[in-house]
Amino acid sequence: MARLFTYLAVLVGLLSSLIYFVVEQNADAYHIFETDHLHDLAKRGIAAHGNDTRSIVRYITAELHAMHPDHVNLDEEYILNNAGGAMGAMYIIHASVTEYLIIFGTAVGTEGHTGRHTADDYFHILTGEQWAYTPGEFLPEVYPAGSMHHLKRGTVKQYKMPEACFALDSTLDFPTLWRTSYVTGREMVKNLLVGKF
Template identity: 30%
Template sequence: MAYVFDPDTVHECALACLGKPKPAMFDAFAEAMESSYPERLDLDQPWIFSNAGGAMIQMKLYYASLFEYIMIWGTPIGSEGHSGRHAVGFWDTVIDGEMWYYGEGQFDKRVYQPADRVYVGPNQARAMNFTDGVWAVEYARGPLPLSVPFGVADELLSTLDFATAAQTLTVYASLVGHHWQQPAPDGTPAPALRRALGTVLGRIGPMLTNAVRPPAPDDRIPSDT
């Protein structure tokens, strides 16, 4: 398998976020990644919720294929839950806040702060606590479709947040389409059929995302007067 991204390079790009306010830190990561991997990212996808393993966060996906994804995720108020046990490996770099992890047989929490790296490998799992808020860059590598049920199960069976489940799938489809239109890591052009399928997904995916996207948050108190 020829992967597009190198975990160490993604980590170095994540370090460009440190010390910057939100959302400038997210822009700094995108700029660093564009410099290292020109035209590989899709910067236009929206921030969406994610409920998985009992933890609630929001995420912005920048890249996804059948075997890799890159995103920034986080929460300003904290959450906790189960990482899931996947066939995929996950590399995370904390860019703001703090998170605590522990695995089976570990009796003290592992504390991760800005610039720290976290790795959860295939068939491993962690208990996670995000204290009072954390933001992180995540790179995943492996058979991602096998993890899709974990990513939408809570939304379909617990929170009943069907809009978020739908957005998760349509954004993923859009990004796969973007990937299929690009050359292989060695520069070999994508086959014509793959490019054509990628073009279709790249056009239909954003339309579907817009169709299922809920209204923007509105904190105003309604009045009958």
């Protein structure tokens, strides 16, 4: 049984490397969302609805659904998420192997670190404010509603949403999603093989 698991692990490792290489070389061909459009859409939603976050989110998702009806989740399923020490809720609008699009925010404020992404991350502030700190700087970066915090690949910062703040978060990130899915699947299969449900 251990030998079979080893062969399966090697096969999955080889296939995942091949898939990663092919997708990474042609990543743009798999993307359906454009950063400039998302930023414009976020600003139009804010202009139409002010500080009414729910209406801004519905404005954004309605337009995205009209453009990509098979790829946009309209069920506003908010899930608490704790990453980098910051807690907030996220609503997954789109998740695929090559990109994701979520609403992330909190009504009470939060603080933590951004994490180090393997792709650029675009944080379009819808309501509230996000502050960011880069080591070595002496003043915070301040991102109010309507602005975009572009976190470049490999960069990590401390950030804070001092009060209520919600944002449209997008990234074109194959490796992180693939690695998360792979490790989760691997561990589930491993436990099933030993009788653990």
